Amino acid sequence: METVLVTGASGFVGGQLVSYLDKRNVSLKILGRRDVHNGRYAFSSTCFLKEDSFYDALEGVNTVIHCAARVHVMKETAANPLEEFRAFNVDATLALARQAAESGVKRFIFLSTIKVNGESTTGAKPFSAFDKPHPMDPYGISKAEAEAGIKSIAEQYGMEFVIIRPPLVYGPGVKANFAALMLLVNRKIPLPLRMIKSNRRSMVSVFNLVDLIVTCIEHPAAKNQVFLVSDGEDISTSEMVALMAKACGRANFAFPLPPAVFQLLGIALNKSEVVDRLIGSLQLDIRHTKESLSWAPPQTIQDGFAATSSWLQNS
Incomplete structure (x- = not known):
């Protein structure tokens, strides 16, 4: 029986991954700061510091799925954000990878x-x-450095690696901007987003992401590969709000405001990067993923939005 160690099992993606794996013929072990599964699986506690010992947790493990991370935040408070991201996302990750190989x-x-690739595909x-990696913020830089270190360790020890780069992940349990926007739509708050139609953005439901991760556990073609993942259907901001309204069973109260107005506000408030996330494009080409693994996203974006809406309205 395959023994799989999952880190970050208390998080959004990690929690869904554990639930998915629980239905399959695998032996599950959990490595994290707290046991949110009430002793159901073998649990090892760690603070994810580079000096931590992970050897006991790694005993008998065939595959490690490392979901734990210091994630991107909109309002960073650390005095040196890159140093903070590197401590967790690089130093601790590479300590885990090296001990896993050993x-x-x-x-x-x-x-x-996907921030390893960059921030935008507008134009x-x-x-x-x-x-070629082109990260532009501390979170993306730390993940790019971790990827490079994992590849080096894998080559040194003969351990196989798989790297998965998702864009925005949504679904039951999602937080931050996606959840906030869907809640506004559900409350029938008019939003000035109806005219943002020319941009295209890729996103991925947590169910599609987890399905790909599980596919990569044993698939021979996943060995030493980098994969991008999305729902396979890119939408504009206007289309996203319309889909949210439909999923929530609400009328679409979005009203038109020219994208140029957002651009001017971004310049005036020194928030052009924030505005680009709203009116710009970020698209992923997932043909390599689909063709290499004979994989396709099992959940449509419409069903993904519906599942998210159902969770938000019942939580």
Whole structure:
């Protein structure tokens, strides 16, 4: 029986991953700061510091799925954000990867981010798995450095690696901007987003992401590969709000405001990067993922939005 160690099992993606794996023929072990599964699986506590010992947790493990991370935040408070991101996302991650390799782990699956590729594809082609990394913020830089370190350790020890770079992940349990926007739509708050129609953004439901992660546990073609993942259907901001309204069973109260107005406000308030996330494009080319693994997203974006809406309205 395959023994899989999951980190970050108390998080949004990690929690869904554990629930998915629980239904399959695997032996599950959990590595994290707290046991949110009430002793159901073998649990090892760690603070994810580079000096931590992970060897006991790694005993008998075939595959590590590393979901734990210091994640991107909109309002950073750390005096040196890059140093903080590196401590967790690079130093601790590489300590885990090295100890995994030394413990005989066959495959190390690393949940990275599309921010390794960059921040925007406005006016450019969609990101691909073969693009040269171009991270632009501390979170993206730390993930890019972790990817490079994992590849080096894997080559040194003969351990297989898989790197997955998702864009915005949504679904039951989502927080931050996606949840806030869907709640506004559900409350029938008019939003000035109806005219933002020309941009295209990729996103991925947590169910599609988890399905890909699980596919990568044993698939031979996943060995030593980088994969991008999305729902396979890119939408504009206007279309996203309309889908949210439909999922919530509400009328679409979005009203028109020219994108140029948002651009001027971004310049005036020194928030152009924030505005680009709203009116700009961020597209992923997932052909390499689909063709290499014979994989397709099992959940449509419409069903993903509906599941998210149902969770928000009942939580």
